Amino acid sequence: MSWQKSSQTIPESALLNVVKDPGPDQLGQDVWAFLRGLGGPSAIWVSGQDASRTRVVCTLLHGNEPSGTHALYRFLRSGKKPLTNAVFILASVKAALTPPVFSHRMLPGKRDLNRCFRPPFEDEEGLIAEAILDLIQTLSPECLIDVHNTSGSGPAFGVSIQDDPDHRALTSLFTNDLIVTDLRLGALMELSERAVPTVTIECGGASDHPSQIIAEEGLHRYLMAEQVLAVPDLEYMVNIYHNxxxxxxxxxxxxxxxxxxxxxxxxxxxxxxxxxxxxxxxxxxxxxxxxxxxxxxxxxxxxxxxxxxxxxxxxxxxxxxxxxxxxxxxxxxxxxxxxxxxxxxxxxxxxxxx
Ligand SMILES: [Zn+2]
Structure with missing residues (x-):
């Protein structure tokens, strides 16, 4: 599949709440107010210094994995202009907001959203996944990071379906360990097969303090660096674990x-x-x-x-x-x-x- 030049704006979507360059009033007092304001699956566009390029961050595919949301909220609050256009996709906002907050991976009776990024796109989760894929295709970003927490406590690592310099470079912004899998489950990281280098970042457990720091610092590097894909001839010190x-x-x-x-x-x-x-x-x-x-x-x-x-x-x-x-x-x-x-x-x- 060939992707066009990076989109200069974000299209409206029937299934995603689209927000462009949110001001302080849209960010709310805290992360809860912010998520309540979004109300459901959302995509937030932030114009970059270099308007010709776009990087995407997805998080909250699982409603009980808050580190990515906290990290991107802090970034939005900072008022910094990312180096390229940035699009933040927050998926399971409803599951995250359902009391007790940040405790539901998905809502009862629903499918795991990170198993829905392959056809058939028929039920509610499938249609949301399809809308996210359509948006990414339109944006034609240079890369995508999908930020998660592990369900247990533990250190951070990346997961990818490809082991090449670009995927190592993206991983190295967050951690030095990369699991490379040939297993296909319908996860968002399978976008790597469609010419968008994509790495899942597992920041560590949701209640581990280092997870928050890893998410924030990694996201900052990802959004502010001139180049996040591989620099030719640079060796990325990432340990690879296959399958x-x-x-x-x-x-x-x-x-x-x-x-x-x-x-x-x-x-x-x-x-x-x-x-x-x-x-x-x-x-x-x-x-x-x-x-x-x-x-x-x-x-x-x-x-x-x-x-x-x-x-x-x-x-x-x-x-x-x-x-x-x-x-x-x-x-x-x-x-x-x-x-x-x-x-x-x-x-x-x-x-x-x-
Ligand atoms: Zn997850």
């Missing part, structure tokens, strides 16, 4: 986080499991207590759809153990996310197994 595998329960079976095994759950993990994040799990490390179904309640398919569970894990003494050292990411202690999304991502630590 992590998701450990999931079969059929969204329940997961528990407790000190004692929960008889209702197919696996019970420690409430402190987040400590595994970014660590290496050895064969001696018990990941959790398995229910009666044992290993058969779990699944770990790679990006090609091959089952890898028994290659990486084994059950003994009622517990789940790695067969080889593995490095884990995105460990959650939220039982709903563990059940419906995954318990964590992992890669083998042995050479050639990444």
């Amino acid at each position: 992590p595998i998701r450990l999931e329960t079969r059929g969204d079976a329940p997961v528990a986080y407790a000190e004692e095994p929960d008889p209702e759950a197919v696996i019970t993990l420690s409430p402190q499991s987040e400590k595994f994040n970014y660590g290496t799990l050895t064969r001696e490390e018990c990941i959790g207590s398995l229910g009666q179904a044992g290993l058969s309640a779990l699944t770990a398919k790679d990006h090609k759809g091959n089952e890898r569970l028994e290659e990486y894990f084994e059950a003994h003494d009622g517990g789940l153990y790695p067969r080889h050292p593995i490095k884990v990411f995105m460990v959650t202690t939220n039982a709903t996310i563990a059940r419906k999304d995954c318990l964590f991502y992992f890669i083998g630590c042995n050479p050639g197994q990444s």
Whole structure:
């Protein structure tokens, strides 16, 4: 697909609330007033010093991941003029505002918006995702950053579907770790396939203080730097992790986080499991207590759809153990996310197994 020259303005949209160069009255007293003023999925245009180029920031695809929203609110409040035109897309505003605020990934009964960026665009979430994709296509930006928080506590990292200098350069504005995945889930970062370099930035946990600093400082660099895509011959010191595998329960079976095994759950993990994040799990490390179904309640398919569970894990003494050292990411202690999304991502630590 070929994209035209960057748009000099933002088009109106039936599904997105479009705001152009918001003044102080539109920003409200605080981030809550600002979000209430937006009321729903929104795109905010801020004219840049170089009006011929546009960069896009998306955030709040998940309503319980506030770091990107706080960071862009502070930027808007600063009154700074970004180097290029900037468009901020805030998606799940309604979910974020639903009490308790910033606690709903999506509203009950709705689909995860970051799984909706591929056809069919039929239900409400699909249509919002389509409207966002249409807007981005019209804007023809030089790149896009999608800012998230991890569901557990932990350090920041990027996620991309491509490993090339541009994606490394974008990641390096925020963090030095990049997960590159061939898995396609309908996530916004799959835009990289449509000639817009796109990186998902996971800033760390929503309640981790460093997440806020990472989001603010990274966003400032992204918006104010003359060049955010790769500078030729410059080496970006970014660690790359290819194709992590998701450990999931079969059929969204329940997961528990407790000190004692929960008889209702197919696996019970420690409430402190987040400590595994970014660590290496050895064969001696018990990941959790398995229910009666044992290993058969779990699944770990790679990006090609091959089952890898028994290659990486084994059950003994009622517990789940790695067969080889593995490095884990995105460990959650939220039982709903563990059940419906995954318990964590992992890669083998042995050479050639990444
Ligand atoms: Zn997210």
